[in-house]
Structure formats: C-alpha cells, structure tokens
Amino acid sequence: MNTLNTLNTVNIAKRKERIDRAIKARCNDIYTLLSLKEISYVIAPKLCLILFIFIFPLLKAILGYYWERVFYITCLIAILAISWELLSYVGLVSLGQAFVFGTGAYISGIFNINFHIPVPFSILLASGFGALICTLILFPASKIKGIYFAMITLCIPMFFSKVIEATEIFGGTSGISGISPIGNYYVEMYFPALVLIGAFFCLRRLMSTDFGLLIIGIKDNEFSLMSSGINIYKIKFFVIFLSSALGCFSGACMCHYYQFVGISAFSLDYSIIPLACSILGGIDGFSGSLIGAFVVCPLSEMLRGFGTLRIVIYSVLLIMFILLVPEGIFSYISRKYHQIERWKEI
Amino acid sequence: MERDIILEVRDLSKSFGGIKAVDSLSLNLKKGELLGIIGPNGSGKSTLINIITGFLKPDKGKVLYKGTDITGLSPYKIANIGLVRSFQFIRPFYKIPVYKNVVISLCSDRVKRLKGGSFGRRDEVAIDLLEELGFERDSRILYKETSEIPHGYLRRVELARCIALNPDLLILDEILSGMSKPEVASIIPVIKRLNDQGLTIIMVEHRIKELFQIAHRVIVLNFGRKIADSTPEEVMQDQTVRSAYIGKAKINFRR
Ligand SMILES: Nc1ncnc2c1ncn2[C@@H]1O[C@H](COP(=O)(O)OP(=O)(O)OP(=O)(O)O)[C@@H](O)[C@H]1O
Numbered sequence: 001m002n003t004l005n006t007l008n009t010v011n012i013a014k015r016k017e018r019i020d021r022a023i024k025a026r027c028n029d030i031y032t033l034l035s036l037k038e039i040s041y042v043i044a045p046k047l048c049l050i051l052f053i054f055i056f057p058l059l060k061a062i063l064g065y066y067w068e069r070v071f072y073i074t075c076l077i078a079i080l081a082i083s084w085e086l087l088s089y090v091g092l093v094s095l096g097q098a099f100v101f102g103t104g105a106y107i108s109g110i111f112n113i114n115f116h117i118p119v120p121f122s123i124l125l126a127s128g129f130g131a132l133i134c135t136l137i138l139f140p141a142s143k144i145k146g147i148y149f150a151m152i153t154l155c156i157p158m159f160f161s162k163v164i165e166a167t168e169i170f171g172g173t174s175g176i177s178g179i180s181p182i183g184n185y186y187v188e189m190y191f192p193a194l195v196l197i198g199a200f201f202c203l204r205r206l207m208s209t210d211f212g213l214l215i216i217g218i219k220d221n222e223f224s225l226m227s228s229g230i231n232i233y234k235i236k237f238f239v240i241f242l243s244s245a246l247g248c249f250s251g252a253c254m255c256h257y258y259q260f261v262g263i264s265a266f267s268l269d270y271s272i273i274p275l276a277c278s279i280l281g282g283i284d285g286f287s288g289s290l291i292g293a294f295v296v297c298p299l300s301e302m303l304r305g306f307g308t309l310r311i312v313i314y315s316v317l318l319i320m321f322i323l324l325v326p327e328g329i330f331s332y333i334s335r336k337y338h339q340i341e342r343w344k345e346i
Numbered sequence: 347m348e349r350d351i352i353l354e355v356r357d358l359s360k361s362f363g364g365i366k367a368v369d370s371l372s373l374n375l376k377k378g379e380l381l382g383i384i385g386p387n388g389s390g391k392s393t394l395i396n397i398i399t400g401f402l403k404p405d406k407g408k409v410l411y412k413g414t415d416i417t418g419l420s421p422y423k424i425a426n427i428g429l430v431r432s433f434q435f436i437r438p439f440y441k442i443p444v445y446k447n448v449v450i451s452l453c454s455d456r457v458k459r460l461k462g463g464s465f466g467r468r469d470e471v472a473i474d475l476l477e478e479l480g481f482e483r484d485s486r487i488l489y490k491e492t493s494e495i496p497h498g499y500l501r502r503v504e505l506a507r508c509i510a511l512n513p514d515l516l517i518l519d520e521i522l523s524g525m526s527k528p529e530v531a532s533i534i535p536v537i538k539r540l541n542d543q544g545l546t547i548i549m550v551e552h553r554i555k556e557l558f559q560i561a562h563r564v565i566v567l568n569f570g571r572k573i574a575d576s577t578p579e580e581v582m583q584d585q586t587v588r589s590a591y592i593g594k595a596k597i598n599f600r601r
C-alpha cells in the first residue's frame with residue numbers, strides 16, 4: 001500500500017498540463033511583475049517603511065530630542081504589539097503582555113546591576129532567559145483556551161507586581177535604579193529599530209512557509225491538525241517562545257532607556273497598548289500592529305499637553321477610529337492603495 | 347495473538363453523564379479488511395472512533411494497534427503511527443487555499459519519515475493527490491480559499507487530507523453523507539482501490555446501500571452495544587438489526 005508513490009510517478013505530460021492550468025488559475029489574482037512600474041508598485045510600501053525607520057533618527061537636529069524619544073518608545077511598543085499578534089496567530093488572545101515586558105525589563109536590569117553585564121548583552125540575554133521563563137509559565141496556561149486564557153494572562157502580571165511589592169525582592173516598590181544606558185545615541189536608536197524591521201519581515205516570511213501554514217492551522221482547527229499527525233504542542237511552544245523573546249526584548253530596551261525598572265513595568269498599560277495597536281491597525285497580519293503602534297503611541301504622547309483630560313480625549317479618538325475604520329487602518333490604507341493603481345490604468 | 351490483526355478493541359466503555367455512549371464493546375480487525383460500522387443516530391459510532399483515535403479517553407477498556415496499547419495516546423501520535431481518521435463534522439482549515447489542507451498532512455513526521463528529508467515539493471504532491479480524487483475537471487477550485495468552495499467538495503478534501511498521511515488503517519466517519527449520487531459513485535471506486543492496494547479501512551456510514559457493496563464485514567451498534575457482526579448478507583437478514591432500525595429511519599435494505 002503506497003498511495004504517495006503511485007502519485008510520485010504520475011506521468012510527466014499530465015503534470016505539465018496541470019502546472020499550466022495552475023498558472024492560469026493563479027494569474028487571475030496576481031498581477032505580473034513585468035515592468036519597472038509594477039515592481040515599484042509592489043516594493044514601494046516596504047521601501048517607505050524601511051526608509052522612514054532609517055531616516056527618522058538622523059533628523060534629531062530638526063525635530064529635537066522629544067520626537068526621538070517618541071520614536072524610540074513607538075518602536076518598542078510596535079515590537080510588543082507584534083509579539084501580541086504572533087500569540088494571537090495560534091489562537092491565544094493575551095491580556096498580559098505586561099508580564100513578558102516586565103520580565104524582560106527586570107531580568108535585563110538585574111543582569112546589568114548585579115552581574116555587571118554590559119548593556120547590549122544584558123538585553124540579548126534578557127530576551128533569551130526572559131523568553132524561557134515566560135514560556136514555562138505561558139505554555140501550561142495555553143492548554144486553556146479563549147476567554148480563560150485571557151483571564152489568566154491578565155492576572156499573571158498583577159501577581160508578579162504584588163509579589164515584588166510584598167516580598168521587597170528586586171528593590172520592592174522603589175524598583176532598581178542606576179541601570180546603565182546604552183550610551184551611543186545611534187546604537188540606542190537603531191538597535192530596536194533594526195530588531196523591529198527584522199522581526200517584522202522575518203515573521204511575514206515565516207508565515208508564508210509551510211511551517212507558517214501549521215501556525216495558521218492551529219487557530220483555525222486544532223483537531224484536524226492533530227489528526228494530520230502534527231505535534232501542535234511543539235508549534236505552540238515555539239510560537240510562545242518567539243513571542244516572549246520579542247516582548248522581553250522590548251521591556252529590556254525600555255529599562256535601559258529609563259535607567260530604571262520598577263513594578264510599573266508590569267502595569268496594565270503594557271497589556272492594553274499592544275492590543276489597542278493591533279485592533280486599530282487591523283487584526284490580521286503584522287503590518288496592522290506596526291502601523292497601529294505608529295498611530296497610537298505618537299497620539300498618546302501628543303495628548304500629554306491636555307493634562308488629566310488626556311485619557312478622555314485619547315479614549316474618544318480610539319473609539320472614533322474603531323467606529324470609522326472598523327477594518328483597521330492597515331486594511332483601509334492597503335485597499336485605497338490598490339484602488340489608486342486601478343484608477344491609473346483606466 | 348494472531349499477527350495479521352491490526353486493531354483490537356477490548357471491552358471499551360464510555361459514558362457521558364447518564365448516557366452510555368459505548369458499552370463494553372470489543373472488536374477485531376484484520377489487515378486488509380474493509381469493515382463497515384452502522385447503527386441508528388446516537389448509537390455511539392463516532393464516540394467509538396474518537397476513543398480509538400485518542401480524542402476521547404475511555405472509562406474502561408483498551409485499544410491495541412498492531413499489538414501495542416495506544417489507549418490515551420495523544421491524537422497526533424496515533425496519526426503518526428498510521429491510524430488516521432476523518433471527521434464526521436468536517437472542519438477544514440478555512441483561511442488557506444484548498445490544496446494547502448493536504449499540504450498540512452504532508453508536513454507531518456510520518457510523511458517525513460516515510461519519504462525521507464527530500465520529499466520533493468509538497469504543493470505538487472498535494473495537487474496530484476487531489477486531482478486523483480476527482481478535482482481534475484475543476485482544478486481552479488484548488489487554489490481558492492477553502493471557505494469559498496461548495497460544501498460537497500470539502501469531504502473529498504478531507505479524504506485527501508487523510509490519504510496524504512499514507513495510513514495503514516483509515517477510519518472514515520460518514521465520508522459519503524452530504525455527497526450527491528454521482529459524487530458517491532466517483533468516490534466508492536477510490537476507496538475500493540485503496541482497499542485493494544492493502545489499506546485497512548473502517549467506514550462508518552448511514553448510506554447502507556453503498557457501504558454494503560464494498561464492505562467485507564459489517565458491525566451494527568445500538569445504544570453503544572454491538573448487536574451484529576458478520577457479512578453484509580447476514581446482517582441484512584438479521585432480525586435484531588431490523589428491529590433496531592424500526593422507527594428510527596426508513597432504511598432500504600434492498601441492494
Ligand atoms: N461530548 C459529548 N458530551 C455529551 N454527550 C455526548 C458527547 N458526544 C456524544 N454524546 C452522546 O453519546 C451518544 C453517542 O453519540 P455519537 O456521536 O457517538 O453517535 P453516532 O452513532 O455517531 O451518531 P450519528 O449517527 O448521529 O453520528 C449520543 O447519545 C450523544 O448524545
């Protein structure tokens with residue numbers, strides 16, 4: 001009995017004919033990349049993103065220190081949002097990204113202060129170790145699904161901040177201060193920015209491979225996947241680890257930026273903001289999270305001038321975005337972008 | 347124990363609340379056999395299959411596959427040792443193109459092991475397989491998103507997903523239901539051919555007429571108990587079987 005072997009020797013002519021048909025079927029949906037114009041149409045958005053992220057830190061003299069700070073924080077939040085999005089790919093809706101963020105921040109701080117590890121390495125080590133710790137806690141929790149997983153993740157960061165508060169480990173409520181900064185302005189700016197771009201494009205690439213197919217399959221239908229002989233636990237473990245590593249990286253960078261880490265790293269803000277970014281930007285795909293972060297973070301910074309009214313205005317703006325662009329900013333923009341192209345042709 | 351017995355179920359029981367879905371059931375299956383399982387709605391057929399394939403834990407009893415105890419093993423491990431099942435309520439992967447459903451099976455450890463690391467291009471193998479199962483005429487459908495295609499096609503995709511794993515024992519839970527007459531007529535020869543090539547098959551069916559044409563042996567379940575186990579001809583004559591079906595559904599026992 002060998003069904004696949006008989007298939008491997010399917011006759012060549014038949015296969016050729018089939019491939020022709022396949023090309024035809026696909027070409028209806030995909031524009032051919034023949035002219036320079038069409039190629040630029042496809043790569044323009046990616047190029048814009050890369051250029052923006054590379055050029056922005058160079059504009060310090062024009063824009064001033066304040067906007068560079070906003071840019072830095074936006075990059076970190078974008079990484080956190082991507083890490084949230086990655087978890088949601090395997091059907092895990094987390095309300096506790098603050099846990100991953102805080103773990104990264106604390107570990108990097110401790111490595112730096114107690115073990116005198118120089119900064120870039122403490123960030124990388126914190127991403128690795130932190131991811132391991134987070135995975136060991138989140139992976140067992142991932143057996144529970146839907147709203148229950150959300151509830152558990154919501155509780156975990158609160159639990160840790162209360163433990164730190166009560167036992168006064170890691171500096172208790174006063175936190176750990178005196179953490180070394182990265183130092184060099186360009187390293188500080190480009191390090192997270194490069195990781196953001198790298199993670200973004202690598203993850204998009206990953207999702208289009210066969211392994212990405214399995215990741216998408218988990219959200220769609222675990223049972224079919226298991227009956228296809230796929231070890232879903234291995235895949236979930238990998239995805240949780242990867243997502244945690246990104247989240248920890250984001251937290252670690254933040255602690256060196258402020259040169260301080262306290263229980264505020266576990267605060268609800270860091271759980272909610274990535275979620276807001278993803279929802280606002282468009283829930284499918286990493287592009288949505290990225291764009292969402294670049295809308296939400298500068299918005300929240302700009303509103304600081306309003307004092308206590310800030311949260312009110314912020315909420316109203318978010319609600320308006322969700323009501324007016326329910327598909328998400330990214331889906332909206334990409335739809336308009338494709339329309340421009342069609343319009344030109346006519 | 348005989349060597350050519352591929353599956354042995356010993357004294358299996360499972361109840362949900364007060365309902366005994368499967369009630370001390372035992373059965374044997376020889377290599378190369380095509381076994382039909384029939385029974386009225388709610389008689390425990392799907393529950394039995396869910397237990398065999400690891401999706402449910404039995405209250406009591408054992409499942410032996412090729413002589414080893416597989417009771418309570420994780421479903422993906424069971425699939426990887428060649429015991430593959432289809433779902434009665436098929437749940438394909440909706441957000442990916444149709445042929446990718448089959449590619450997923452080709453990513454399993456089992457296929458990697460059997461075909462080695464150099465297992466060619468998965469997409470092509472998947473499409474070949476689907477075309478063999480009758481997508482030849484409308485191969486455009488294979489590239490559409492799964493949620494867009496008519497429901498009738500999904501069962502064939504489900505069958506392809508199972509066959510792609512290169513199973514030793516294939517369990518099909520109502521694979522024919524919801525198919526039109528011509529579709530059934532095109533699928534039955536495929537199943538028959540797989541069986542002729544040596545694949546052991548269990549078919550759970552309500553379409554008794556078609557099942558009896560190809561089954562070597564038929565087991566009848568009622569309230570989780572086995573009430574008959576013999577050739578299709580004998581089952582048709584059986585009085586207990588006939589009375590079990592009375593009032594449930596009008597089933598045409600004539601060929
Ligand atoms: N998860 C479950 N929880 C509670 N009861 C269940 C569950 N699954 C099955 N049952 C009950 O067990 C009994 C057997 O169900 P099962 O699905 O095995 O029947 P079946 O023979 O496959 O029926 P059908 O021909 O309709 O598919 C039914 O009474 C059903 O209500």
Ligand SMILES: [Mg+2]
Binds near residue numbers: 391392393434
């Ligand atoms: Mg059933």
